[in-house]
Amino acid sequence: MPRDTYQSDRRAIVVGGGFGGMAAALRLRALGFQVRIVDRCPRLGGRAQVFERDGFRHDAGPTVLTAPDLFEELFALFGKRLADYVTLVQPQPWYRFHFADGESLDYGPTEAVTEAGIARLSPGDVEGYRRLGKHSKALYDVGFTQLAHTPFHDVAFMLRQVPHLLRLRAYNSVWTMVSRFLKDDRLRRAFTIQPLLVGGNPYDTTSVYGMINHLERQGGVWFAMGGTGALVDAFTKLMLEEGIEIETGVTVERILVEGGRAAGIAYEGGRTERADVVVSNVDPVRLYRDLLPPGTAGRLPRLRSRASALSMGLYVLFFGADRQWPEVAHHAVWFSERHRELLADIFHRKRLAEDFSLYLHRPTATDPSFAPPGCDSFYVLCPVPNLRADIDWDIEGPRLRDRIVAALDGSILPGLKGAIRSEFAMTPVDFERDYLSEAGAGFSLSPIFRQSAWFRFHNRGEGVRDLYLVGAGTHPGAGLPGVVSSAKVVEALVRERVEA
Secondary structure, three states: OOOOOOOOOOEEEEEOOOHHHHHHHHHHHHOOOEEEEEEOOOOOOOOOOEEEEOOEEEEOOOOOEOOHHHHHHHHHOOOOOHHHOOOEEOOOOOEEEEOOOOOEEEEOOOHHHHHHHHHHHOHHHHHHHHHHHHHHHHHHHHHHHHOOOOOOOOHHHHHHHHHHHHHOOOOOEHHHHHHHHOOOHHHHHHOOOHHHHHOOOOOOOEHHHHHHHHHHHHHOOEEEOOOHHHHHHHHHHHHHHOOOEEEEOOOEEEEEEEOOEEEEEEEOOOOEEEOOEEEEOOOHHHHHHHHOOOOOOOHHHHHHHHHOOEOOEEEEEEEEEOOOOOOOOOEEEEOOOOOHHHHHHHHHHOOOOOOOOEEEEOHHHOOHHHOOOOOEEEEEEEEEOOOOOOOOHHHHHHHHHHHHHHHHHOOOOOOHHHHEEEEEEEOHHHHHHHHOOHHHOOOOEOOOHHHOHHHOEOOEOOOOEOEEEOOOOEOOOOOHHHHHHHHHHHHHHHHHHHHO
16 A cells, blocks of 8 residues: 555644554544554553563453454564564464363364364264364454444444344354354353453353464464563554654643634643544543543443443452463463352452352463563463442452452462562553553443444544544454454544545
8 A cells, every 4th residue: 555645744643542543543544644643651552451470471451363364464564574573472372261160161262172172072063073174264354354344333334134134143142153053151151251351241242252272273372482561562662653743641631622623632631732633542432431521422322331231340469479370271261160250240240259150361471571581471360340349349359369369279370379479460440541441441341232343432523523443342342353453443433434
């Protein structure tokens, strides 16, 4: 794509430097815009910050990379290669699932590995797993290939998709869909984990998100050597090479609106900047409620903001250890004995239960640079209610920490209590304060049917021309493939606007 498609005096400002914001900045730059991207964190990446403690490194945000071709596209816009900036590798296995009965299952990197694990746990489910793969591909062909990069502003367009969605039983939940193919409860838990990685309850999330299974199988599960922070560094380097201005450590107070169009931004402290286009990588509930002049937005986004069902919150414990557990996989999921009722506590009852399920990240399984020699680096992520629950995290955070450490010490990390070092934690309170996440939600809106496609916040600002939205709360949704794809939608909308 030519880089000087449009006049070089057109200026765009991107508010928020998460992956959606970075992808939007690069796509607008490729269209010929002068681009400036700003973020309140000390470095770009949004929630993909990097923490260093006593020689231990921790990725604070996403650690599972899928659909690497979407990252490749952004470098190809400028005739460059992702591989020249960062090295991606596939963990062995992709995930290891640990069940309450002491059994485990390795998923990936090959179908043979996965099917061998399924055959050991439930031989009759191998064929069902294969059929699940075929159905997931059918969902992918509609939900991702055809629709993920397409704007959903037109109700008529949405209605035209209904027959396809009905044929694929999109009205079912991911749990219901997977249960049609797999009979063993442990396998059902393992292969409905993907909605939780984008903020959804598998018992509520529309089965369209079952396409993630095919996304993983087709493109693989990847890790950036040096961590997700190294991928952020790669994008940052590319942006600087291409003349994109970057400013971090600043907070945008409001979007300037003049004559019904976005005309720039105002920072805390009063400084302003002008622009022809403003792209928001801000939580859309906060954007429409706090950053736009009262009465500016249309009725629909105001209704969406008030009625929004948010994703769960996250409690994240970061720690190092002065020993290693080579038998622990890079990505491990540790299931509680309870499943449906535990998720109901988190998503519906808004109560912090005594038990929990956990995602454990051990990057030293793949990249020893994350810890001093002979040591391991970890973070453990525990889904919890968001801040719409009445939980005092000053009290409950330390209690939850002790329960998690005891559970891991008694199962997959024996000896942890005596080896743990340099620990610290984040709760939903930190997500709200540091990232301005609405109610401390980990993934913005929950991916239920009434908050998907046309029902999600639109990528073109409503009530304000030349304002565009990217990120987890917009179409097509959360997760790195979703937020990077939202920038592709915005590119099409901006091109359409400029060419009109």
